[in-house]
Amino acid sequence: MTLFFGVKVLLSIIRFIMLPALTISLSNAALSQEVNHHFYSACDFNETEVEIISQDGSETENIKVRVVLNSEAARKLELLTRKNLGNSLSIYINGEKITTATIQNELKGGVLQFTLNQRLATKLVPGLLRTSCRLHG
Incomplete structure (x- = not known):
């Protein structure tokens, strides 16, 4: 069960780090014309x-x-x-x-x-x- 909990925490951390970066990249692409x-x-x-x-x-x-x-x-x-x-x-x-x-x-x-x-x-x-x-x- 600890392994599952560790993987879940790791995925949450990855989402927390990656989603803002992806949002910023998409926002910058949308601003460029x-x-x-x-x-x-x-x-x-x-x-x-x-x-x-x-x-x-x-x-x-x-x-x-x-x-x-x-x-x-x-x-x-x-x-x-x-x-x-x-x-x-x-x-x-x-x-x-x-x-x-x-x-x-x-x-x-x-x-x-x-x-x-x-x-x-x-x-x-x-x-x-x-x-x-x-x-x-």
């Missing part, structure tokens, strides 16, 4: 640079893209990141999801830089050449 932000190259970018990067002689290439946002797009991104610190941010360009990351500080300065794999670059790069600002719904 994913925020999406869409850019359209012809409307939001002042400059775009594209660089092809080969890695150590391999045939795999990545595409490095650097964009300078216009003042309105830079202001919106700064405000969005300021209001959503700690949340997840997904960035889309011309309808293509580029990246998702946790917002750790405000993004100031209006310059974004990212690396694309060949599949995504093939979809995105032709759209970067657009010159007429046509917003998509």
Whole structure:
């Protein structure tokens, strides 16, 4: 009977320790939200640079893209990141999801830089050449 009592006490202790931790984890997960932000190259970018990067002689290439946002797009991104610190941010360009990351500080300065794999670059790069600002719904 002592063994049973000991197991019962041990289970009570585990419940006491584990349940608050689980509740805190679930509460933090519920507080974190994913925020999406869409850019359209012809409307939001002042400059775009594209660089092809080969890695150590391999045939795999990545595409490095650097964009300078216009003042309105830079202001919106700064405000969005300021209001959503700690949340997840997904960035889309011309309808293509580029990246998702946790917002750790405000993004100031209006310059974004990212690396694309060949599949995504093939979809995105032709759209970067657009010159007429046509917003998509």
